[in-house]
Amino acid sequence: MAAGRTLSRYWMLTNDFAQNPYPVLEYVRREKPVCEVGMPNGGRAWVITRYEDAKAAFNDPRMSRDINVHYELMSRQLGRKITPPPEQANHLANLEPPRHTPLRRAISFAFTPRRAEAMRPRIAELADELLDRIDGRGRADLMAGFAVPLPVMAIAELMGAPASRWPDFIRWSNAQRDFSPLDAADGELERNVHELSEFMTDLIAEKTRTPGDDLMSALIHADPERRLTHTEILSTGFALMSGGNDTTASMLGGALFTLLTHPRERERITGEPDGWTKAMDELIRFTTPTHNALHRVTTEPVEIGGVVIPAGEVVIISFLSANRDERQFPRCPEKFDIDREKPAHLSFGFGIHYCSGAHLAKVITEVGVQRLFERFPDIRLAVDPAKVRYQMNILVRTIVDLPVEWGKD
Numbered sequence: 551m552a553a554g555r556t557l558s559r560y561w562m563l564t565n566d567f568a569q570n571p572y573p574v575l576e577y578v579r580r581e582k583p584v585c586e587v588g589m590p591n592g593g594r595a596w597v598i599t600r601y602e603d604a605k606a607a608f609n610d611p612r613m614s615r616d617i618n619v620h621y622e623l624m625s626r627q628l629g630r631k632i633t634p635p636p637e638q639a640n641h642l643a644n645l646e647p648p649r650h651t652p653l654r655r656a657i658s659f660a661f662t663p664r665r666a667e668a669m670r671p672r673i674a675e676l677a678d679e680l681l682d683r684i685d686g687r688g689r690a691d692l693m694a695g696f697a698v699p700l701p702v703m704a705i706a707e708l709m710g711a712p713a714s715r716w717p718d719f720i721r722w723s724n725a726q727r728d729f730s731p732l733d734a735a736d737g738e739l740e741r742n743v744h745e746l747s748e749f750m751t752d753l754i755a756e757k758t759r760t761p762g763d764d765l766m767s768a769l770i771h772a773d774p775e776r777r778l779t780h781t782e783i784l785s786t787g788f789a790l791m792s793g794g795n796d797t798t799a800s801m802l803g804g805a806l807f808t809l810l811t812h813p814r815e816r817e818r819i820t821g822e823p824d825g826w827t828k829a830m831d832e833l834i835r836f837t838t839p840t841h842n843a844l845h846r847v848t849t850e851p852v853e854i855g856g857v858v859i860p861a862g863e864v865v866i867i868s869f870l871s872a873n874r875d876e877r878q879f880p881r882c883p884e885k886f887d888i889d890r891e892k893p894a895h896l897s898f899g900f901g902i903h904y905c906s907g908a909h910l911a912k913v914i915t916e917v918g919v920q921r922l923f924e925r926f927p928d929i930r931l932a933v934d935p936a937k938v939r940y941q942m943n944i945l946v947r948t949i950v951d952l953p954v955e956w957g958k959d
């Protein structure tokens with residue numbers, strides 16, 4: 551991109567950007583670190599690309615995640631009133647204090663790092679089940695056969711859903727991921743949301759009657775002083791599903807690709823007793839599964855990075871860019887460097903909306919890569935790394951297929 555050219559069209563969802571976003575982001579970060587882009591719906595947004603500006607934006611209460619603020623803006627843009635569906639309107643990622651606070655307290659109580667750790671042996675069993683299915687074939691697509699199903703199975707199990715419903719979970723989670731208020735009239739989307747609500751309603755009734763050792767039971771019984779309402783529990787269930795599946799699939803796929811293309815680093819990691827745990831944050835920084843934060847809307851004019859963003863504007867924080875900001879990571883940010891000290895990435899966000907599932911995502915990724923490389927030590931990419939393609943939606947960037955082979959020369 552030529553220096554000085556105004557960035558006006560929505561470059562963030564183009565295919566070229568999905569394949570290699572780094573040169574464009576490096577240019578924007580240097581030349582216009584807080585810049586305007588045109589949005590696909592004809593509106594505009596502001597993109598924040600530097601690490602320190604990103605952190606300041608996450609901490610600024612004038613950058614709102616309140617879904618009603620977002621729907622008011624969209625209603626104005628569309629010229630007609632639209633309102634959020636209840637399972638989105640009461641979802642903790644879509645609320646600000648004071649409504650965010652009790653939901654966050656309940657989820658922090660119920661979904662502890664200890665609960666995520668306790669799932670480690672079960673996640674290893676689930677990983678082995680998936681690897682058994684591809685063992686003996688000598689060739690597989692690790693996205694479809696491993697990285698996509700493992701998080702869905704782990705999260706369904708965490709929530710106390712029976713294995714027979716896991717295929718439905720994949721469908722429902724995809725529908726949630728693709729949710730956009732502008733296609734709220736889409737019949738298939740509505741059907742999926744309706745089915746998921748019915749399933750969750752039955753699950754909540756069952757776990758209210760007979761609590762188990764699962765996350766839904768813990769959420770229902772989290773805080774005796776302030777019991778969550780049915781709608782709040784339902785929405786939190788939606789948040790866990792939509793927040794956890796494709797993000798972790800992208801993370802696991804990206805980690806596998808990185809380790810397949812960096813054999814020397816992989817050898818060092820496997821040779822150290824807690825090598826995987828130590829390498830995890832650099833893997834998460836380097837792959838950055840969620841390329842953007844959830845959109846914010848300014849409730850007042852906000853000055854950030856020397857630019858005043860007016861009130862009522864959409865703000866996009868680029869994790870991909872912040873995680874490669876040379877001001878924060880002076881030692882070759884474009885390199886996967888397992889000796890990097892404190893790779894304090896922003897991949898799980900920052901501030902009050904910091905990812906509730908961060909610990910579980912790390913456990914799934916760590917156990918997934920560990921099981922795979924233990925079972926197939928000679929596994930290798932079956933295509934030229936330059937041929938591995940990425941796709942991206944507004945939030946997540948994911949490898950499409952990851953063809954690998956093993957066992958034959």
Ligand code: HEM
Binds near residue numbers: 644793797801906
């Ligand atoms: C590698 C995988 C994951 C990544 C990269 C990721 C990333 C994020 C990010 C960036 C946020 C903050 C969004 C913002 O402020 O704009 C977030 C929030 C959230 N994530 Fe994750 N996530 C992952 C896995 C999970 C998992 C496994 C779960 C649960 C099963 C989960 C549940 C949530 C929830 C509930 C929130 C909303 C928290 C709040 O608003 O208070 N995430 N995640």
